[in-house]
Amino acid sequence: MVDPFAGDFSPEDVRISKVPSFLPLGLGCILGGLLARKGSDQSNRSRIQGNGHGKALGGSWRSFTLCSREPHSYQRPKTAECHASNFRRMSAAPSRRRACEPCHVLKIKCDRTQEGCGRCIxxxxxxxxxxxxxxxxxxxxxxxxxxxLTKALHHQARISKPKERQxxxxxxxxFLDARMTETSQRDALRVYSVSVVPRLPIVPVDAADYAELRRNKPILLLTVLAFATPNVLDSAVRNELVxxxxxxxxxxxIGTGNVSIPHVQAALLACFWYRSTPKSAGHxxxxxxxxxxxxxxxxxxxxxxxxxKFSITAIPDPDVLLRDGPRTWLGCFIATTAMALTTRRQDANVWTPYHEECLGxxxxxxxxxxxxxxxxxxITRLHFRTALSLGLHDASPMSIISDSAHRKxxxxxKAEIANWSAVALTAGSLELMFWHQIALVHLNEPVLYTLxxxxxxxxxxxxxxxxxxxxAAPPIVTDAHVAALHDLKDACHRALDIALDLGPAVILSLDSMSFIPRILSTLHVLLKMYIAVSGPGNxxxxxxxxxxxxxxxxxARMGVLSSELQAGDCASWNAMIISATDLLEQWFLTYNVDLQTINSARIESSANELTPPSGDDSLDVSTTTSWDSGQWGQLDDVAWLVPLPAEDSLLPASHW
Known part of the structure; x- marks a missing residue:
């Protein structure tokens, strides 16, 4: 007898092997009959006889004996005998050659010998x-x-790297131990975990993590102590740490490229709670x-x-990637977006589906x-989406406030901001309330735009x-303008009230990249609004x-806050930013004096205006005064514009 799957076979004697026991008996008979009919081209009678020589797998296969004249029967093969019989049959029968590539592609039978198959020859x-x-x-x-295997190799290499970085x-x-005792380091870390982390938890480090930071993340410990511990260290020690x-x-x-998540976290801390020293300024x-x-x-x-390296990341502990990786990447998004909003430029770190995955x-x-x-x-994403949708970030022509598309x-x-606030304001956080008002300021700011x-x-x-x-001085002030002006005024007032109610201690602990600049920018918008409702021709x-x-x-309230910050930590970047309030106040006082002068001159000019001669419709422009933009530069030799002081305490423009 010959295995039908190993070569030519006779229609009179066909063995059906590998019939699993879980098939119904009738289905097994049909399957055997179909296979036997396929191999028969000379006879209509088929006899399928199973004699126990089929492959047995742990006794789970059955052999069937089918005959056209005899009733079918089956018996379980003896496992040991089956294995021995199969071994003898396979040893005696010549192995079948594999089909050639052309026949395999065409799916036809190949009679290949050592010289080749007949078709190829x-x-x-x-x-x-x-x-x-x-x-x-x-x-x-x-x-x-x-x-x-690749991940295991990277894991092994990563474990060995700390020896090189030791x-x-x-x-x-x-360096830290030479300048701070272990107790003072722990105390400073506790100040960070209590005062800073609850307000911007980009790197949520607790005081209990001191030993772990000291052993495995010293660069992160150094950065936390140097940048994000307000009003704790002596200025000389802090400068050395920075x-x-x-x-x-x-x-x-940049130098060795030996980076890790703690390095990125340290860079973010230095970015958000920025500090400079006389030696590091400009670096x-x-x-x-x-x-x-x-x-x-x-x-x-x-x-x-x-x-x-997303698919084969070199980070040894997957839990570290799951805990710190998404937070670190979203922290980079906040940093670049805050910078784009401050400078009114496009953000290179655009929102992607992976950002959404990290957020989820x-x-x-x-x-x-x-x-x-x-x-x-x-809310940071909402701020930037607002700036992008309303064109706050570019110098393109402004949108028309009363236009239906703009109002839509x-x-x-506004609906998205309201949905966010419904969730955020339940936390009772003053910082979140502040960001809610900043979103409304961005939303209504275009009412002050010109070309x-x-x-x-x-x-x-x-x-x-x-x-x-x-x-901005539109010839027709519509209801949309009126609503936007009042909403902008209310949002500015609420934002400033919240920020000023925080107190100097909290202000010093807030980040100097996103939160503190927004306080000053809100006051700046309020002054621009004052110009729009008081300037000549408004x-x-x-x-x-x-x-x-x-x-x-x-x-006045901002001036008091500035004085308190200077007394608390004059080297703080937050104190330096808020100190610009003094310049804005000086400008405001000078502006009001010049505005009064302009209005007085305008009234006097109107009283002295000559009437044109009778019968002449032309107007003698030499006897009139036009208070356009050029008139501002002719008053007291531009004394209304306060020159910028040269003190080092003023925030350098290069650091924006």
């Missing part, structure tokens, strides 16, 4: 055996094994640190699919700081950006009175 083509095809599941299994880590620890932190970050991130800026953290995150694979992961994370962080990420955009964005003054709404928020001769005074803006009140 007849056609004069190369008769080579077909390459064995692996099944798809086998390929997938091999790919999975390769990926696991001298640098030991140097940082020794210089050492910047030197170590530059060496690892790096906030924008450079934000871009560096983002670039390193992409190179490490934290940016999701498509980034450098942190939303279900147990720590409460992660949920707070998600709310901050969401404002309505949709040429958009760029003056960006940082630095200093007097030369106020542009008193360039303000039309907005019909909708709102300048006294309703309460500019004097908020300038």
């Amino acid at each position: 007849r056609l004069g083509i190369n008769c080579a055996p077909a390459v064995r095809r692996l099944q798809r599941n086998r390929i997938t299994e091999l790919e999975s094994q390769i990926e696991n 001298p640098q880590s030991d140097e940082i620890v020794a 210089e050492k932190a910047m030197e170590s970050l530059g060496l690892d991130l 790096s800026t906030v924008e450079q640190l934000a871009q560096l953290a983002t670039s390193v995150s992409i190179a490490m694979g934290l940016a999701g699919p498509g980034s450098a 992961y942190l939303r279900i994370s147990p720590p409460a700081t992660d949920r707070l962080f998600c709310l901050l990420v969401t 955009q404002v309505s949709d964005l 040429t003054n958009k760029s003056t709404f960006s940082a630095p928020y200093l007097p030369h950006q106020l542009a008193p001769d360039d303000f 039309t907005y005074s019909e909708a709102i009175d300048r006294s309703d803006l309460q500019v004097e009140y908020y300038l």
